[in-house]
Amino acid sequence: MKNQFQTLLLxxxxxxxxxxxxxxxxxxxxxxxxxxxxxxxxxGVYGSKMIPTPNLDKLxxxxxxxxxxxxxxxxxxxxxxxxxxxxxxxxxxVRILAPNAPMTIKxxxxxxxxLFKQAGYATAIVGKxxxxxxxxxxxxDWNAEVKPGPLEVGFDYSFLLPSTNDxxxxxxxxxxxxxxxxxxxxxFVGKKPDGVECTVYPxxxxxxSAMTFYRSTHGHNQSxxxxxxxxxxxxxxxxxxxxxxxxxxxxxxxxxxxxxARSKDEPFFLYFSSQDIxxxxxxxxxxxxxxxxxxxxxxxxxxxxxxGEIISSLEExxxxxxxxxxxxxxxxxxxxxxxxxxxxxxxxxxxxxRGHDGxxxxxxxxxxxxxxxxxxxxxxxxxxxxxxxxxxxxxVNQIDFIASFAEMLGIELGDDQxxxxxxxxxxxxxxxxxxxxxxxxxxxxxxxxxGTWKYISASKGKKNPKAAELYNLDRDVGxxxxxxxxxxxxxxxxxxxxxxxxxxxxGIRSFD
Numbered sequence: 001m002k003n004q005f006q007t008l009l010l011x012x013x014x015x016x017x018x019x020x021x022x023x024x025x026x027x028x029x030x031x032x033x034x035x036x037x038x039x040x041x042x043x044g045v046y047g048s049k050m051i052p053t054p055n056l057d058k059l060x061x062x063x064x065x066x067x068x069x070x071x072x073x074x075x076x077x078x079x080x081x082x083x084x085x086x087x088x089x090x091x092x093x094v095r096i097l098a099p100n101a102p103m104t105i106k107x108x109x110x111x112x113x114x115l116f117k118q119a120g121y122a123t124a125i126v127g128k129x130x131x132x133x134x135x136x137x138x139x140x141d142w143n144a145e146v147k148p149g150p151l152e153v154g155f156d157y158s159f160l161l162p163s164t165n166d167x168x169x170x171x172x173x174x175x176x177x178x179x180x181x182x183x184x185x186x187x188f189v190g191k192k193p194d195g196v197e198c199t200v201y202p203x204x205x206x207x208x209s210a211m212t213f214y215r216s217t218h219g220h221n222q223s224x225x226x227x228x229x230x231x232x233x234x235x236x237x238x239x240x241x242x243x244x245x246x247x248x249x250x251x252x253x254x255x256x257x258x259x260x261a262r263s264k265d266e267p268f269f270l271y272f273s274s275q276d277i278x279x280x281x282x283x284x285x286x287x288x289x290x291x292x293x294x295x296x297x298x299x300x301x302x303x304x305x306x307x308g309e310i311i312s313s314l315e316e317x318x319x320x321x322x323x324x325x326x327x328x329x330x331x332x333x334x335x336x337x338x339x340x341x342x343x344x345x346x347x348x349x350x351x352x353x354r355g356h357d358g359x360x361x362x363x364x365x366x367x368x369x370x371x372x373x374x375x376x377x378x379x380x381x382x383x384x385x386x387x388x389x390x391x392x393x394x395x396v397n398q399i400d401f402i403a404s405f406a407e408m409l410g411i412e413l414g415d416d417q418x419x420x421x422x423x424x425x426x427x428x429x430x431x432x433x434x435x436x437x438x439x440x441x442x443x444x445x446x447x448x449x450x451g452t453w454k455y456i457s458a459s460k461g462k463k464n465p466k467a468a469e470l471y472n473l474d475r476d477v478g479x480x481x482x483x484x485x486x487x488x489x490x491x492x493x494x495x496x497x498x499x500x501x502x503x504x505x506x507g508i509r510s511f512d
Contacts, residue, residue, distance in 0.1 A: 027119065027267040027409065028382060029323040031314070033307050034271065035377070036076065036128060036164075036278040039333030041360030042300050043377050050292040050356045051300045055308030056327060060379045062388045064430045069328065069378025072399040074368055074443035076164070076330045077130055079398065080273075081105065084112050084131075084153070086402035086418025087507065090442050099167040099232035100190045102136040105153045110417035112402050113154030116269040119409040122262070124157040125150050126255045127273035130164045133173075142169060142187040142237070145176040155271075159254045161247070165275045166338055168234035170225045170241050172250070180240045187237030198236030204229035213244075213282065220280070220338035228280045228339070244282035247275055248302050252309045259313045264322075272310060276303035279337045293353055294342035296335070321383050328398060329376040333358025334366035363479040369443040369456050370479050386430045394427035394435035395449060403509070404428050419507025440501050440508065448498040454479065455494035468495065 040046055044053045045060040071079035077096050078089030081104055089095075094104050105111060113123040133149045134140035150158040160173040169189050172179040181187060185198050192198070202210035204221030213227035221229035226244050242250070255272055262268050276283070281295040283302040291297025307327060314320040335343045335353055343353055359365050359372030366373060378396065380386060403421035406413050413421075420440075426432035439449040445459040445466070452474035459466040470484040470491045484491045501508050 027121070028385075029262075029268050029270075029319060030116070030121075030405070031270045031272065031310065031323055031325045033310060033325065033327045034080075034127070034273045035303055035327070035329040036274055036276060037331060037334050037337070037366055038277060038300065038303070038329035038377060039358030039360065039365060039372065040362060040375050040377060041356070042277070042333060042358045043304075045379075046377055047360050048356065050354070051297045052291065053300065053304040055304045055311065056377075056379065059307065059311065059325065059327060059381050060389075062383070063325070063379055063381025063390075064386050064428075065391050066378040066380075066396055067391060067393055068395045068435070069376060070374045070395070070397045070439065070441065071328070071330055071376055072374070072397055072441060074331045074364075074366055074373030074441070076278075077104065078442060079330045079374075080131055082420070083398040083401060085109055086112075086399055086421030088399070088420050088440060088442065090446070090502070091420075091507075097130060097132050097163065099163050099169065099234075100134075100140065101132040101163075102134050102138075103132040103148055103152075105131055107148055107152040109153065110402075110414070111154045112405070113150075113269060113271070115154075115402055115406055115409070115411060116267075117154055117156075118411060120267065122157075122266055122268040123155045123270075124258055124268070125155045125271040125273060126159045126258065127251050127271075128161045128164055128275050128278070129158075129273070130161075133162055140189070142171075142178055142189060143181065143183065146173055146178065147176050149173070149176070151175060157258065159251070161242075161275055163232075164278060165244065165247065166220050166231055166279050168223050168225070168230050168232040169237065170223075170230065170234065171237050172240070172242055178237065178240050181237055182239040185236045185238055187240065188235045190233060192235040199238040200235060201225055203233075213280070214342075215340045216338055217336055217340055218338055228282070244280060245284050247282075248306050249284060251275075252306050255310055256313045259310075259317055259319065262317065262319060264318065272306075274303055274306060276300065276306070279334075279341065280339050281341050281343075293356055294344075296341065296343045296353065297356070324380065324382045327377060327379045332362075332365040332368070332372045332374065332376060337366070361477050367443060369441065369445050369447050371454065371473070371477075373443050374441050380428055380430075382429070390430055392427065392430060392433055394424070394433050395437075395439055395451075396424050396427050396435040397439055400424050400436070413509075415506065415510075419509055422509050422512055438497065438501070438508075440498070446498060446502060448494050448501070450494060450497070453490065453494065455484075455491060455498065457495060457498055470494070 072082040202224040210224040216229040277299040290301040362371035364370030364372040402418040403423040427435040456469040
């Protein structure tokens with residue numbers, strides 16, 4: 001009996017060291033493909049008839065498609081901030097950023113890439129950043145090491161569009177360095193030092209004829225680069241300028257390079273943040289005419305191509321079966337957002353482009369608190385783990401990625417980490433059709449979803465103050481009939497809940 005016990009003990013001790021390695025091998029890779037200004041109705045699988053998106057439609061056919069999936073805000077910077085930190089943007093006064101804005105994510109903050117690093121993952125970002133770079137009060141030196149940036153908040157590797165494609169600087173940033181920068185033509189953003197010689201770009205306000213690609217409509221007319229007016233002033237860096245029409249190709253190229261270097265023994269998290277279909281829309285010429293909607297539609301076809309290339313690369317390198325692929329968007333659609341790019345808006349509704357409504361059946365879009373502002377495509381595929389071809393009505397939000405992945409990876413979040421993120425892992429994996437029962441959204445004002453009820457708090461702005469709004473989305477998906485005066489008790493209860501969430505210094509998770 002004693003010998004048998006000793007044998008079993010030795011066997012257990014021999015196996016024990018192998019357990020963590022087995023668990024590590026089972027950790028799925030995670031790839032987030034993030035569209036920019038892609039609305040609920042911009043994909044074929046979500047109802048688009050005028051924009052072909054075969055790769056994303058195939059992703060949905062092989063995975064799980066959500067019909068009530070959301071970003072946390074109806075504008076890009078706050079929604080990106082909240083997805084990566086698990087904290088609502090308004091808690092840190094996060095707004096759309098100027099070209100030379102400092103980092104909104106502080107290096108000491110817990111983030112989604114830090115979560116994955118804690119679990120032993122390699123982490124990378126390719127594409128648009130628009131969360132600020134550098135420290136407040138210290139101008140960024142674009143001719144030296146450009147930091148702090150993504151590497152300080154958890155990414156091992158970054159290849160960036162530093163701000164956004166309608167803003168300067170119009171260069172790529174790889175880790176800490178501007179790509180292909182000639183030191184003889186130094187780069188400056190915002191203000192050029194006196195006495196320094198470097199490239200001077202036309203100012204579209206003084207010379208509109210310099211905007212040869214297409215003209216701007218409201219404010220995108222300062223530095224004219226590649227014939228396109230941009231927000232902000234930039235000098236120098238001509239050798240490092242991006243080419244708008246090959247930007248998607250460059251991001252896909254860098255992503256494929258990263259995937260080719262991955263080992264099957266080390267899990268990775270990749271955040272592919274596309275510039276499409278944000279303005280200025282300049283799809284590669286091979287995509288011209290591929291939709292029925294001009295540059296906006298063609299840029300969506302280009303984004304679908306990029307998604308297909310990334311998925312094919314995963315398959316090529318034998319990574320697809322153990323990779324969770326997520327597709328979503330940072331906010332709802334917008335049409336004319338600064339350029340005369342051929343996008344037309346129906347004169348009566350102001351919401352449809354030649355019969356195509358990027359918000360699908362929902363009201364509003366980018367910048368707006370209505371459903372079209374935050375209800376976006378959300379598709380998740382994990383072969384063999386998530387049932388293929390299913391549609392989920394669960395109400396879910398990107399802000400909950402951190403808590404959900406933390407649960408999946410067996411990591412307990414601290415009380416001060418990702419304070420507004422709550423796990424909906426079972427919903428994300430298709431095991432439950434119940435996500436969140438209460439959800440906060442922002443777009444200037446704030447809104448609360450409670451099941452099928454949508455409450456929008458009164459806006460007290462000086463220019464356009466608005467009364468509170470209440471909608472029953474079960475009966476009024478387009479948010480046309482405001483029931484706040486007819487259902488004052490429900491409106492009052494939801495206002496109280498909303499203010500409770502907004503005022504929670506410990507975050508929404510503290511109420512769970």
